[in-house]
Amino acid sequence: MNEHKQSGGKTAVAGPLDGVRVLDLSSVVLGPMGTQVLADMGADVIKIEAPEGDLMRANGVVEHAGMSSIFLALNRNKRSVVLDLKDEQGAAALRALIPTCDVLVHNMRIGAIERLGFGYDAVARLRPDIVYCAAPGFGQDGPDRDKPAFDDIIQAACGFVGAASAAGAEPDYLPSLIADKTTGLAVANAVLAALFRRERHGEGQYVEVPMLETMAAFVLTEHMGGMMFPSSTAKAGYARLLEGGRKPVRTADGWISMLPYTERHWKAFFHDLGRDDLGERYQIASRRERNANIKALYGHLAELAPLRTTAQWMALCERLDIPATPIYRLEDLPGHPHLSAVGLFEESVHPAVGPIRQVRPTTRFARTPTAIRRPAPSLGEHTEEVLREAGVAPERIAALLEPIKPKPR
Known part of the structure; x- marks a missing residue:
């Protein structure tokens, strides 16, 4: 059984990808995710960074230069190597690393990485069996293949923003880097x-x-609607989502997400409130009629919600086995009873930043567990170490490190 040292000196069983080496030429959010x-x-x-570092080192909350909250959240368990790939020495060092790696990942435009000399064909000549994963903004068979892409642009182009504004609201972006992060997960799967x-x-x-x-x-999974059938006159989109109805409701002292869903839920819910008449009014016994009345049904739930406190509604839903949760703000999550019980948040001392709190890997493997083995790296922290492992001569490493050494004041 393979073991390794975790940050903090603890010994842990290696994860399921132990022995796989990934050359990470990505930056910002998509690739690093x-x-x-x-x-x-x-x-x-092995995270390859230009001398100025990944842009995300400066985005988010920054209490220590180059180590922002977002960078720390996206780059644990990696080693940082600084190479200027526009310089022949840096490019030569990367060419020395490629044969030692199983995977290469980048999210540059294809033309840009080709100009650097690290397109697929050039890399495959150095490591024929490499898994080379490119995550550009647009597929290379289409007219937009060379265009720049950011999360906002993709949210707008893929139907996300349009779906959110279908009911007449002004177009807006989701307050999450959903396109970057979702595509990042697709990269890992691929x-x-x-x-x-x-x-x-x-x-x-x-x-x-x-x-x-x-x-x-991703968006069209539920929103293909009538487009699924060429002869259909039905519109695109999942009406239940686009036409509204289900949403958080105000209670006597706050907000709650409360979701009676099945006939049994609604029947028990109204009976507990002494309002069996509402079940008859909205014909909850018929799924078809219940769906037809769904907006009015959840509208009536919103009218009832202010009659009790959040805690009272939670107790009722717990008793009736109805899905429900209070609305948690971001800053409430470390204290969430379930997340706290499962130890989602881990506290440690980062060697460059000091005490930090971070989210542990969420997927559990019984035999080869995931773990935070090393903290997110300082810029170029592992340059010498990694190049030495690849057999780069000490004098070449010294020449590469010279331009990025801190200058004496």
Whole structure:
């Protein structure tokens, strides 16, 4: 059984990807989200950064320069190597690393990485069985293949913003980097599938995970609607979501998400309130009629909600086995009873930042557990270590490190 040292000196069983090495040329959120999944599962992820560092080192809450809250959240379990790939020395060092790696991930535009000399064909010549995963904004078979893409642009292009404004609200973005993060998870899935193929057949391959296509498919899962059937006159979209009805409701002292859903739920809910007449009015015994009345049904629930406190509604829902939760603000989550009980938040001392609280890997493996083995790296923290492992000569490493050494004041 393989073991390794966790941050803090504890010995832990290695994760399921122990022995896999990932060369991470990605930045910002999409790529780092995907490679962190692989890192949490035990892969040795080598994060290549330009001398100025990943842009996310400065985004979010920054209490220590270059180590923002977002960067810390996306880059644990990785090693940072600084290389200027526009410089021949830096490019040569990367070429020395490639044969030691099983996977390469990037989220650059394809033209940009080709100009650097690290497109798929060039990389495959150095490591023929490499799994090479590109995550551009747009698939390379379409007219937008060379366009820049950010989360906002993809949210707007994939139908997300349009669906949210279908009921007449002004278009707006979701307050989450949903396109970046969802595509990042798709990157991790794609890499795992390609590694499985390589394990079975001994061959690597080029993998493309384009943001727009990934997110359009994600949105249309429930919103294809009438578009699913060429002869249909029905509109696109899932009416239950687009036409509203289900939403958080105000109680006597706060807000709650309360979701009677089945006939049994509604019948028990109204009976407990002494309002069996409402069950008859909305014809809850018939799923078809209940769905037809859904907006009015949940509207009536919103009218009833202020009659009791959040705690009283929670007690009722618990007793009747109706899904419900108070509304949690972001800052409430560390104190969430369930999240606290399962130890989702881990506190540690980061060597460069000091005490931090972070979210542990959420997927559990019984035999090869995930873990936070090392903290998010300082810029270039592992440059010398990683290049030495790849057999780069000490004098070449020294020459690479010289431009990025802190200058004496």
